[in-house]
Amino acid sequence: MKHTLAVLVENQPGVLSHVAGLFARRGYNIESLAVGETEDSSISRITLVVEGDEKVIEQVSKQLNKQVEVIKVNDITNDEIVVRQLLLLKVAADLAARQEIMQIVEIFRCRIVDIGKRSLIVEATGDEEKIQAIIKSLRPFGIQELVRTGNVAMVRGVK
Amino acid sequence: MNGAEYLVKFFQDKGVDVIFGYPGGSVIFLYDVLGKSTLKHVLTRHEQGAVHAADGYARVTGKPGVCFATSGPGATNLVTGLANAYLDSVPLIAITGQVALNCIGRDSFQEADIIGITMPIIKHSYMVKEIEQLPAIMEEAWNVAVSGRPGPVVVDIPKDMFMGTVDISVPHKRIVTRKGPQKNGLEEQLPKIIEALSRAERPLIFAGGGIISGQAGEELRKFVDYTHIPMVTSLMGKGAIPETREDVLGMVGMHGKPAANLALSACDVMLALGVRFSDRVTGDPKKFLPDTAIIHVDIDAAELSKNVIAEIPVVCDAGKFLNKILEKMKEKKTKFHVQGWLEQIKEWQRKYPLSYEKGACLKPQQVIEEVARQAGDKAVVVTDVGQHQMFAAQYYPIGGVRNFLTSGGLGTMGFGLPAAIGAAFGRPGENVLLFTGDGGIQMNIQELATAVKNRLPVKIFLLNNVCLGMVRQWQELFFAGNYAHTLLEGNPDFMKLADAYGMKALKITDPKEVAAMVSQALSEPGPVFVECVIDQGENVFPIVPPGGKPSEMLGRWPGEAHISRIS
Numbered sequence: 216m217k218h219t220l221a222v223l224v225e226n227q228p229g230v231l232s233h234v235a236g237l238f239a240r241r242g243y244n245i246e247s248l249a250v251g252e253t254e255d256s257s258i259s260r261i262t263l264v265v266e267g268d269e270k271v272i273e274q275v276s277k278q279l280n281k282q283v284e285v286i287k288v289n290d291i292t293n294d295e296i297v298v299r300q301l302l303l304l305k306v307a308a309d310l311a312a313r314q315e316i317m318q319i320v321e322i323f324r325c326r327i328v329d330i331g332k333r334s335l336i337v338e339a340t341g342d343e344e345k346i347q348a349i350i351k352s353l354r355p356f357g358i359q360e361l362v363r364t365g366n367v368a369m370v371r372g373v374k
Numbered sequence: 375m376n377g378a379e380y381l382v383k384f385f386q387d388k389g390v391d392v393i394f395g396y397p398g399g400s401v402i403f404l405y406d407v408l409g410k411s412t413l414k415h416v417l418t419r420h421e422q423g424a425v426h427a428a429d430g431y432a433r434v435t436g437k438p439g440v441c442f443a444t445s446g447p448g449a450t451n452l453v454t455g456l457a458n459a460y461l462d463s464v465p466l467i468a469i470t471g472q473v474a475l476n477c478i479g480r481d482s483f484q485e486a487d488i489i490g491i492t493m494p495i496i497k498h499s500y501m502v503k504e505i506e507q508l509p510a511i512m513e514e515a516w517n518v519a520v521s522g523r524p525g526p527v528v529v530d531i532p533k534d535m536f537m538g539t540v541d542i543s544v545p546h547k548r549i550v551t552r553k554g555p556q557k558n559g560l561e562e563q564l565p566k567i568i569e570a571l572s573r574a575e576r577p578l579i580f581a582g583g584g585i586i587s588g589q590a591g592e593e594l595r596k597f598v599d600y601t602h603i604p605m606v607t608s609l610m611g612k613g614a615i616p617e618t619r620e621d622v623l624g625m626v627g628m629h630g631k632p633a634a635n636l637a638l639s640a641c642d643v644m645l646a647l648g649v650r651f652s653d654r655v656t657g658d659p660k661k662f663l664p665d666t667a668i669i670h671v672d673i674d675a676a677e678l679s680k681n682v683i684a685e686i687p688v689v690c691d692a693g694k695f696l697n698k699i700l701e702k703m704k705e706k707k708t709k710f711h712v713q714g715w716l717e718q719i720k721e722w723q724r725k726y727p728l729s730y731e732k733g734a735c736l737k738p739q740q741v742i743e744e745v746a747r748q749a750g751d752k753a754v755v756v757t758d759v760g761q762h763q764m765f766a767a768q769y770y771p772i773g774g775v776r777n778f779l780t781s782g783g784l785g786t787m788g789f790g791l792p793a794a795i796g797a798a799f800g801r802p803g804e805n806v807l808l809f810t811g812d813g814g815i816q817m818n819i820q821e822l823a824t825a826v827k828n829r830l831p832v833k834i835f836l837l838n839n840v841c842l843g844m845v846r847q848w849q850e851l852f853f854a855g856n857y858a859h860t861l862l863e864g865n866p867d868f869m870k871l872a873d874a875y876g877m878k879a880l881k882i883t884d885p886k887e888v889a890a891m892v893s894q895a896l897s898e899p900g901p902v903f904v905e906c907v908i909d910q911g912e913n914v915f916p917i918v919p920p921g922g923k924p925s926e927m928l929g930r931w932p933g934e935a936h937i938s939r940i941s
């Protein structure tokens with residue numbers, strides 16, 4: 216099962232290599248990793264998506280916790296969370312195809328951020344499923360370039 | 375005050391009485407200051423010698439060992455020693471010089487990314503990039519090395535930092551950890567633990583190195599005295615409480631004592647304290663004690679349920695745990711029912727004693743037994759890695775705290791001699807007994823010079839079988855006697871070699887000479903090299919074949935002519 220871990224770390228050089236190295240040498244599988252500063256610039260937050268059963272995830276969390284610069288590890292998989300990733304996709308778009316692509320973009324509520332002679336760049340945010348669906352819908356037109364980030368996630372506020 | 379002066383003052387303020395190291399370009403300024411100071415520095419003959427010596431010093435004293443090395447090759451020569459200290463949870467501070475700040479990343483002369491190289495094999499590391507950070511980094515490095523589960527820390531210092539100015543008139547910024555406190559679950563678990571142990575028919579304590587590094591030997595002794603639960607140890611737990619006691623069954627594992635391994639296999643409730651269930655003990659962890667309820671106490675949460683699943687896990691310092699549980703048990707007047715179990719164990723001890731055949735050939739076990747008889751259980755014993763290490767673990771009962779030094783986790787040949795040197799500095803006035811092999815001693819033989827130069831009372835017992843005995847044994851048992859590259863033809867004449875270094879040299883070839891030679895070696899002041907020419911074919915028994923269960927030991931049992939499995 217996939218788990219989402221939110222890891223708060225000291226914002227220091229070397230932290231990312233510590234975390235990434237830990238995964239490599241202990242044989243854990245990172246599905247995705249996203250890192251950035253938090254509201255406190257001295258703290259970064261790493262969002263990790265890790266594949267593994269409860270036992271593996273427990274070990275992963277403990278090993279992460281052992282790192283000197285790790286402040287807190289939260290497994291938020293079973294929380295109410297908002298998960299997003301960002302996609303940029305350059306799709307072949309001659310005049311004939313443009314209309315149809317625009318419609319797809321409309322339906323998925325993403326945006327066109329660049330218009331070229333023969334291509335468009337589509338920007339989308341969403342969870343894994345939505346991003347996959349967009350990619351699938353645009354594939355028939357010819358994907359020229361594709362780049363996406365790993366998940367970032369946040370626990371919803373108390374209702 | 376410059377950076378170098380600050381470092382010297384820092385270590386003096388921390389009560390460090392000796393530093394082991396080796397100079398070079400990037401630390402020459404540091405050495406210039408060190409050489410004018412009162413801080414003692416021991417020049418080893420190789421950086422690996424320095425780091426193992428610092429490790430040996432830390433093991434016997436409980437204080438962090440400190441070593442210095444220059445950038446590039448000096449730093450990379452520390453690597454094995456750092457990994458060794460990490461796997462055995464030994465507190466170390468390694469100061470490595472680095473090329474000047476503006477040369478970093480340009481493949482400068484003697485530049486090596488020691489932080490990158492050591493990342494997976496040490497507890498933590500720091501690079502000092504601004505001189506203002508030096509005080510805070512040193513303070514934190516020290517804390518990291520000694521706190522929680524101890525371990526080695528590297529501080530990499532670009533050479534210009536040694537010359538930079540540290541202003542000690544202003545209080546330096548402290549690095550404060552923002553980690554929250556850890557839940558240990560102790561209060562909820564205690565009643566369950568007491569219940570499980572007092573109900574058990576065959577309870578067993580399994581003590582590891584955590585008892586020693588956590589200074590919990592006294593608490594453990596009280597616990598055993600109160601409960602009469604028998605105890606086994608890991609290799610690292612040897613000496614946690616005196617092995618001369620009847621209720622201490624000795625080491626378990628691949629070459630564990632037969633009764634200890636049998637007790638391990640048969641116990642219904644195990645209290646595991648400061649152990650990490652290494653594969654040398656468990657064999658295949660999936661098949662390890664399927665019917666035993668394991669209570670696992672460790673200060674490192676990541677050890678709990680890492681290798682074997684613990685029924686009751688507790689994240690706690692061993693001493694604190696033992697104090698708490700003992701208090702609770704006394705309050706409740708908890709009783710334990712172990713009489714039948716103790717008798718069963720005694721029966722095993724009678725039926726399956728440790729034994730070896732005495733004959734015309736000198737046996738390594740005889741040397742170790744005789745040294746133990748004469749030097750006693752309170753002596754500091756150091757081993758290298760191989761058969762002699764296992765013989766020492768089996769035949770030398772340890773009675774004192776921090777008195778058995780061995781490379782347990784990494785199994786580093788070459789550890790013995792430099793670690794014994796470090797131990798001699800940590801315990802001035804005491805004899806340090808080293809058991810080593812002809813393979814291992816040649817991995818750091820250059821340190822004979824360090825022992826001689828400092829007139830250290832290190833008594834080196836070289837159990838010379840002219841081969842890499844432990845590997846040869848496996849080749850005999852598991853590879854049809856194909857002795858590929860394990861015979862050490864071309865060994866030097868060790869007597870001449872010791873003599874060349876200016877060390878007193880003795881040689882034992884006849885079993886009848888052992889007692890007199892050992893006595894001479896122990897009474898001689900300073901270092902002594904005793905070469906014991908032993909039977910090449912002697913193997914370590916019992917042995918649990920790889921992947922086997924602890925009870926599946928091969929050995930030669932009383933009245934039997936051949937090696938057989940306990941059935």
Ligand SMILES: Cc1ncc(C[n+]2csc(CCOP(=O)(O)OP(=O)(O)O)c2C)c(N)n1
Nearest residue numbers: 760761762785787811812813814842843844
């Ligand atoms: C640095 C290192 N290299 C290789 C090994 C593998 N190894 C384990 S025991 C052993 C043989 C040790 O021989 P010796 O030092 O003569 O001791 P003996 O086993 O004969 O007592 C070897 C090669 C090791 N543990 N460490």
